[in-house]
Each structure stands twice: as structure tokens, then as C-alpha cells.
Amino acid sequence: xxxxxxxxxxxxxxxxxxxxxxxxxxxxxxxxxxxxxxxxxxxxxxxxxxxxxxxxxxxxxxxxxxxxxxxxxxxxxxxxxxxxxxxxxxxxxxxxxxxxxxxxxxxxxxxxxxxxxxxxxxxxxxxxxxxxxxxxxxxxxxxxxxxxxxxxxxxxxxxxxxxxxxxxxxxxxxxxxxxxxxxxxxxxxxxxxxxxxxxxxxxxxxxxxxxxxxxxxxxxxxxxxxxxxxxxxxxxxxxxxxxxxx
Amino acid sequence: xxxxxxxxxxxxxxxxxxxxxxxxxxxxxxxxxxxxxxxxxxxxxxxxxxxxxxxxxxxxxxxxxxxxxxxxxxxxxxxxxxxxxxxxxxxxxxxxxxxxxxxxxxxxxxxxxxxxxxxxxxxxxxxxxxxxxxxxxxxxxxxxxxxxxxxxxxxxxxxxxxxxxxxxxxxxxxxxxxxxxxxxxxxxxxxxxxxxxxxxxxxxxxxxxxxxxxxxxxxxxxxxxxxxxxxxxxxxxxxxxxxxxxxxxxxxxxxxxxxxxxxxxxxxxxxxxxxxxxxxxxxxxxxxxxxxxxxxxxxxxxxxxxxxxxxxxxxxxxxxxxxxxxxxxxxxxxxxxxxxxxxxxxxxxxxxxxxxxxxxxxxxxxxxxxxxxxxxxxxxxxxxxxxxxxxxxxxxxxxxxxxxxxxx
Numbered sequence: 001x002x003x004x005x006x007x008x009x010x011x012x013x014x015x016x017x018x019x020x021x022x023x024x025x026x027x028x029x030x031x032x033x034x035x036x037x038x039x040x041x042x043x044x045x046x047x048x049x050x051x052x053x054x055x056x057x058x059x060x061x062x063x064x065x066x067x068x069x070x071x072x073x074x075x076x077x078x079x080x081x082x083x084x085x086x087x088x089x090x091x092x093x094x095x096x097x098x099x100x101x102x103x104x105x106x107x108x109x110x111x112x113x114x115x116x117x118x119x120x121x122x123x124x125x126x127x128x129x130x131x132x133x134x135x136x137x138x139x140x141x142x143x144x145x146x147x148x149x150x151x152x153x154x155x156x157x158x159x160x161x162x163x164x165x166x167x168x169x170x171x172x173x174x175x176x177x178x179x180x181x182x183x184x185x186x187x188x189x190x191x192x193x194x195x196x197x198x199x200x201x202x203x204x205x206x207x208x209x210x211x212x213x214x215x216x217x218x219x220x221x222x223x224x225x226x227x228x229x230x231x232x233x234x235x236x237x238x239x240x241x242x243x244x245x246x
Numbered sequence: 247x248x249x250x251x252x253x254x255x256x257x258x259x260x261x262x263x264x265x266x267x268x269x270x271x272x273x274x275x276x277x278x279x280x281x282x283x284x285x286x287x288x289x290x291x292x293x294x295x296x297x298x299x300x301x302x303x304x305x306x307x308x309x310x311x312x313x314x315x316x317x318x319x320x321x322x323x324x325x326x327x328x329x330x331x332x333x334x335x336x337x338x339x340x341x342x343x344x345x346x347x348x349x350x351x352x353x354x355x356x357x358x359x360x361x362x363x364x365x366x367x368x369x370x371x372x373x374x375x376x377x378x379x380x381x382x383x384x385x386x387x388x389x390x391x392x393x394x395x396x397x398x399x400x401x402x403x404x405x406x407x408x409x410x411x412x413x414x415x416x417x418x419x420x421x422x423x424x425x426x427x428x429x430x431x432x433x434x435x436x437x438x439x440x441x442x443x444x445x446x447x448x449x450x451x452x453x454x455x456x457x458x459x460x461x462x463x464x465x466x467x468x469x470x471x472x473x474x475x476x477x478x479x480x481x482x483x484x485x486x487x488x489x490x491x492x493x494x495x496x497x498x499x500x501x502x503x504x505x506x507x508x509x510x511x512x513x514x515x516x517x518x519x520x521x522x523x524x525x526x527x528x529x530x531x532x533x534x535x536x537x538x539x540x541x542x543x544x545x546x547x548x549x550x551x552x553x554x555x556x557x558x559x560x561x562x563x564x565x566x567x568x569x570x571x572x573x574x575x576x577x578x579x580x581x582x583x584x585x586x587x588x589x590x591x592x593x594x595x596x597x598x599x600x601x602x603x604x605x606x607x608x609x610x611x612x613x614x615x616x617x618x619x620x621x622x623x624x625x626x627x628x629x630x631x632x633x634x635x636x637x638x639x640x641x642x643x644x645x646x647x648x649x650x651x652x653x654x
Contacts, residue, residue: 051505079507091502093495100491110507112516116489164507 002065004029004198005050005168010059012045012222019045020056021222027168032194034209034230035202037219038242043202044088046219047170051085052078064167080110084166088173090153094146098137098156101145102128105160127163135159135189151182158189169199175208187211206230251483257625258482261565262475269471277460285460289535290579292467294572296532297555299474301571302564303521303528304552306481309561310490311517312497314414316549317403317421320428321396321522323544325529327432328395330445330539331379332388336452338365339383369443376438392530393523400522401515408511408518413500425546432541444540448533466535473531474568477524482564484520493517554606558613559620566622573621578602 003026012020020042027033037043048054050061052075061070063081070078079085092101106127108118132138135155140148145156154174161169171190175183190212193199203209209216209230216233218225226236233239252259272291275283283291300322307313342361346353353361364373381387407420435441451462485493495503496510504510533539552571559570580586581602589596598605617623 053501074509075501075504076507076509079505085505087502091499093491093498093502095494095498096491103488104491104495105506110509112489112509112512115492115508116484116487116516118488120488160506 002029003027004064006060006062006067007046007050008060010049010056010061012042012049012054012056019222020049023059023219023223025217025224027198027200029167029198030194030196031198032190032212032214033198033200034212034214034216035200035219036204036206036209036216037225038204040221041219042222043204043219044172045222047085047172047200047202050078050168050170051075051083076110079164079166082165082167083170084161084164084168085170086157086161086172086174088176090150090157092145092148092153092156092160094144096145097142098132098145098148099128099141101156101160102131102141102163105163107163107165131159131163134162134192136185151178151185154178154182154186155189158186158193162193167197169193169197171199171201173203173205174201175203175205183208183211206234251486255482255486257563257565258479261478261568265471265475265478269468272467273464276464278464285463288460288463288467290576292463292470292535293532294575295467295470295474296528296535297575298568298571299470299477299528299531300525301552301555301559301567302474302478302481303524304556305559305561305564305567306485307517307521308553308556309563309567310485310497311493311514312500313514313518314418314553315421315518315521316418316546316553317425318521318525319548319552320425320544321400321525322529322532323428323539323541323548324396324399325392325526326533326536326539326543327439327445328388328391328526329530330448330533331382331439332385333448333450333452333534334366334445335362335379335382336385337447337450338362340452340455341365367440370435370441372436378438389530392526396526397519397523400519404515404518405511408514411511422546422549425544425549429541429544429546432544439541442540442542444538444543445533446538448539449535449537451534463535466531470531470535473527477528478564478568480524484517485564554610557620558610560622561620563622563625565625566620569621574606578606581605 005025005027007023007025010020010023011018023042023046025046035043035046045054049056050070052070052073055071062068063070063078063083068081070081070083073081093104096104103120103124106124109115128141129138132141135158137148137152137156137159140152145153148156158171158174161171174186174190178186187208190199190201194214201209201212213230215228216230217227218233218236218239220238220242225242226233226239272283272288274280276288277285300318304315304318307315307318339358339362342358342365343353346358346361359375360373363375367373367375375382381391403421403424407417412420431437432439433442439445449459449462451457454462484490492503492508492513495506496508496513500510551574555570555574556567557570558574559568560566581598584599586598586602588598613620619626
């Protein structure tokens with residue numbers, strides 16, 4: 001199977017500090033992948049590079065069958081190409097209702113004039129309802145997103161990503177600050193989302209990663225340290241030294 | 247099941263009703279009816295409506311899109327200059343032709359143009375028409391300039407600024423620098439727009455000399471009211487629906503909108519340019535009522551006032567901008583016009599002509615501190631919010647226990 005995303009030989013330096021050091025990684029078109037690593041391992045920078053927020057000094061990042069080079073595209077083009085990103089902090093538009101948040105994210109034309117002349121059809125509401133059901137916010141559709149609890153905001157953001165219908169979903173620490181019940185819901189959401197697309201989860205909570213039950217990539221000092229099942233990588237000597245040993 | 251535009255935005259209907267009533271009331275009170283309102287006050291009110299229109303535009307670009315532009319009064323002034331050039335040219339042409347009609351030889355076209363040039367530019371020691379005035383003789387072309395020049399300037403400036411991702415206070419400084427540069431350029435005598443003399447006599451509309459100023463002032467008042475109504479409708483439509491949703495999202499978290507796949511820069515450019523065009527139109531209606539335009543009108547301070555009006559009226563709601571602009575500009579002309587009575591404290595006399603700016607500054611600070619929603623925010627108290635009936639339940643969710651399920 002060919003991979004959906006291919007990162008090869010990427011390096012980034014911030015003021016002399018090598019955040020990413022000759023990193024190479026491949027992501028399959030369908031399925032979950034967890035990226036773990038200690039603080040400063042370059043997990044978030046890795047996402048920044050894929051989504052166009054940070055330009056690497058060297059290396060290649062290609063996406064999809066056409067091997068689009070993501071390094072030549074800006075953030076919004078990358079998002080339209082099919083890469084969705086969820087930030088560590090829930091970032092939803094608090095002044096707007098849950099419905100407006102989802103409507104904005106729905107996969108549709110994105111050019112200003114198209115959006116200005118956009119009239120929601122019956123299927124817009126159907127799609128919004130389907131996503132709201134999925135994330136369990138059907139009753140909150142009319143509420144301002146700012147009123148939601150922390151966990152609900154995280155789900156709303158995941159819902160916005162699902163609405164974008166991306167081929168690759170990047171999720172940064174989705175379980176941070178959640179209660180055990182909320183974590184379970186989040187895990188189920190991500191596992192379901194990964195049934196027909198690629199989902200990459202950055203996390204440093206081992207328990208959460210174990211529950212995702214997927215292939216794990218361990219980053220350390222900006223490079224891949226180990227890759228495989230969670231049991232496999234946790235037995236790796238290097239991993240124990242740099243990460244679990246502390 | 248989708249509601250109509252008005253049903254979703256009831257405030258638009260209320261605003262248009264209020265505007266229609268106001269226009270009707272002024273018309274009835276004017277010389278056409280009871281004659282209680284003087285021609286000069288009708289002009290003041292007409293000018294105020296134009297200021298309300300640019301305030302609405304400012305609210306869209308600042309209150310909704312989050313771009314604190316300190317340059318929209320420059321677009322307003324450009325609109326005024328564009329229409330003023332035609333007004334001045336055509337009016338002077340009439341005078342020149344009338345004075346040459348008794349000449350022994352009929353004047354050639356060249357002589358007429360030269361005479362107009364001498365009349366207009368004598369004050370800055372020139373007689374030649376600068377290239378800028380190439381279309382001044384044509385009303386349709388100058389009307390196009392009212393829209394195109396502010397639009398193109400905003401497009402080019404905005405493209406350069408937004409593309410470099412300049413945001414926040416740096417963008418404000420940049421727009422202010424543009425405004426300052428423009429006004430300094432216009433202050434020069436050889437700028438081709440009569441330097442600090444500006445353009446004058448704009449209240450005389452060529453071809454309508456047989457009508458008195460009392461009639462013209464009402465016509466312009468109606469035109470300003472119509473423009474404000476249409477502009478309000480346009481912007482209310484633009485900021486409703488999904489476009490408005492995206493624009494407000496850009497104000498709140500620009501980066502996140504990018505990751506949703508929207509090209510933020512195009513949206514900003516669209517809003518910036520559209521509001522600049524409307525500002526230009528407002529200026530083209532304002533200056534024939536004011537009668538004179540000079541570069542001081544374009545100076546950055548004017549754009550700062552504009553931001554103050556919108557802040558006092560209430561950012562993020564269109565009628566707030568209208569209230570702020572109308573209230574502050576009318577109060578300003580009342581206080582600075584010497585109509586406000588001085589206050590004699592015994593040891594010191596407060597002259598409002600001197601102290602008005604202090605009062606305005608204090609009220610700006612007070613509004614920002616105590617009423618961040620501005621005067622328009624007071625309308626929130628009029629709308630009764632439905633309070634969900636959850637007496638006695640144990641939580642807001644369906645999964646929470648209802649009262650009857652709990653312990654007695």
C-alpha cells in the first residue's frame with residue numbers, strides 16, 4: 001500500500017536549536033498512528049511543518065497520490081488539499097454557536113465570493129446534524145461555543161475536523177484535561193474517524209495511547225527513535241533510556 | 247424552513263424604520279413643511295448621515311473583521327475630492343463661458359479651458375491643468391473615480407499589507423502612515439489639487455443653479471439617507487450568514503481559520519476594499535453638503551475620530567456605529583460651535599470650545615472601561631432572553647438527574 005503522507009529528510013532549526021533533525025516518516029492512507037515523545041521532542045513542530053505553519057530548512061513533504069509537495073503550499077491550501085489539524089488547546093470560535101462553528105468547517109467552496117453567495121441547502125443541516133450526533137452535541141447546536149465545557153469544546157473541534165472531511169487528521173493531545181469518561185468518548189471518536197482516513201495523534205499520556213491500540217512512532221530530539229506497536233517500542237532500550245526511564 | 251433575511255436580522259428592519267421616520271420628520275420640519283429646521287441644519291443632518299455610513303463601514307472592517315484601519319477617512323476624502331473636481335470644473339466653466347459671451351470674438355475651446363485653469367489654480371500660482379484633472383469635465387468619469395480610486399488604493403495597499411501578514415497595531419500604524427502620506431502630499435501646492443486651499447464652492451451644483459440651497463440641501467439629505475439605508479442593508483447582508491461567520495472568526499483567531507482552509511488574506515482584502523469603496527461614496531455625498539474639502543480632512547486624526555465614534559457606539563453591531571457617529575459628531579458640532587453654554591466656576595470659566603476634546607477623551611475612556619459594548623450594548627437589555635426552566639434539576643445535560651429522580 002502506498003502511503004498518504006511522506007516526510008523525508010526534514011530538518012528545522014530555530015535560532016541554532018535543531019527542533020527537527022533529518023526526520024522521515026510515512027503515514028498510511030487509513031488508520032491510526034500515535035506519535036509520542038518527551039517534551040521538546042519536536043512533536044508539535046512536526047505538525048507545524050505538515051500544516052504549513054513552519055517552513056523546514058531542508059527535506060521533502062509529499063501528500064496524496066499526486067505527490068503534492070506541501071512545502072510549496074500555504075496553510076489554507078494544505079487544509080483544502082485534505083489535511084485537518086486539531087490544536088492542543090481547544091480552539092473553537094467561542095463567540096459563535098456550535099452550529100456556526102460546524103457550518104464554517106463543512107467541506108464546501110472556500111473562496112470569498114462563493115461563501116458570500118452561499119445559501120445553506122437542506123443537506124447542509126443534515127450534515128451538521130450527523131456530525132453533531134457523532135460528537136454528542138446535538139442539543140447544544142444553538143449554544144455559543146464559549147459556553148461549552150472543556151471536553152465539549154475538544155469534541156466540537158474534532159467535529160469541525162470531521163466536517164472538513166480531511167484525508168489526514170492531525171490531533172494534538174486530544175485527551176489533555178479530560179475526565180476518564182470524556183477520554184473514553186474521545187478515544188471512540190478517534191478510532192471511528194480512523195476507519196476511513198488517516199489519523200495521527202500526538203500524545204504523551206501512555207495510558208491514552210495504549211487505549212488507541214495502534215502503531216506508535218517515538219520521537220526524540222527531532223528524529224524517529226523507534227516505531228511499531230506500543231509493546232514493541234516500550235521494550236526498546238533507547239526508548240526506555242530517553243523517555244520512560246525518566 | 248429557512249427564514250427570510252429580515253426575520254433573521256430584525257434589527258435591520260428597526261433601523262430602516264427609524265431612518266425612514268427620521269427622514270420624514272426632518273422633511274416635515276424643513277422649509278417644505280413647518281419651516282422649523284434651517285437649511286444649514288438640514289445640511290448638518292445630511293452630513294451626519296454620511297458620517298454614519300462611513301462609521302458602518304468602519305464597524306464592518308474593525309468591529310467584525312478586526313482590522314483597526316486608521317485610513318478609512320482617507321478613502322472618504324478621496325471620494326470627496328473626486329466629485330469635488332467635477333463640481334469645481336463644471337461650475338467654473340459656467341462662469342467663464344458666461345463672462346466670455348460678450349467678447350468681440352467667440353472664445354475658442356482652448357481659451358475656455360485656459361480661463362478655467364487660471365480661475366481654479368490661480369490661488370496656487372499656476373494656470374495649467376495637471377494630468378490629474380484630465381477627466382474633471384466629465385461627471386460620469388469622476389463618479390467612476392469616486393468608486394475606483396478608493397477601491398484600487400485599498401486593493402493595492404491591502405494586498406501588500408495582508409500578504410505580509412501584518413496584523414494588529416502594526417497594521418493600524420501602516421494605515422495611518424498611508425493616510426498621513428496622502429494628506430501631506432495633498433498639502434503641497436503642486437500636488438494639483440490646490441494644496442491647503444482644497445476645493446471650494448462645492449455646494450453649487452452646476453446645472454441646478456435655479457434651485458436654491460434650501461431645495462438642494464433636502465435633496466442631498468434624502469440622497470444621504472438613501473445611501474445610508476442601502477449601505478446598511480448591504481453590510482448587514484454581507485456580515486450575516488456564512489461570510490459573516492468567517493469574518494468574525496478571522497477577528498477572533500486568524501490562524502485557526504487558515505487551518506480550516508479559508509484564505510484569510512482574500513477575505514480581509516475583500517472587506518477592506520468594499521468598505522473603502524463605501525467610504526468613498528459617503529465622502530462624495532458629504533462634501534457637496536460641506537461645500538469645501540481640504541487636506542486637513544484627510545489627516546490621520548479624522549480616522550482616529552472615526553474609530554472613537556465606532557467604539558463609543560459599540561463595535562460589532564452596525565446600529566451601534568450609526569448611534570456613535572451621529573451622537574458624537576452632532577455633540578461635537580454643538581460644543582465646538584459655541585452653542586453649549588460656558589460654565590463659570592468663579593475662579594475659572596469652562597469654555598466648551600476648548601474643553602470639548604477633553605470631554606470626548608474622558609467619555610472614550612469611560613466607555614472603554616465601563617461599557618465595552620458601547621451605547622449600542624444598551625439594546626441588549628431590551629431583548630428578554632429566555633431562561634431555561636431547569637428548576638431543581640441536577641445539571642444541564644439530559645444525562646443529569648431530573649428533580650423527580652433525586653433524593654427528596
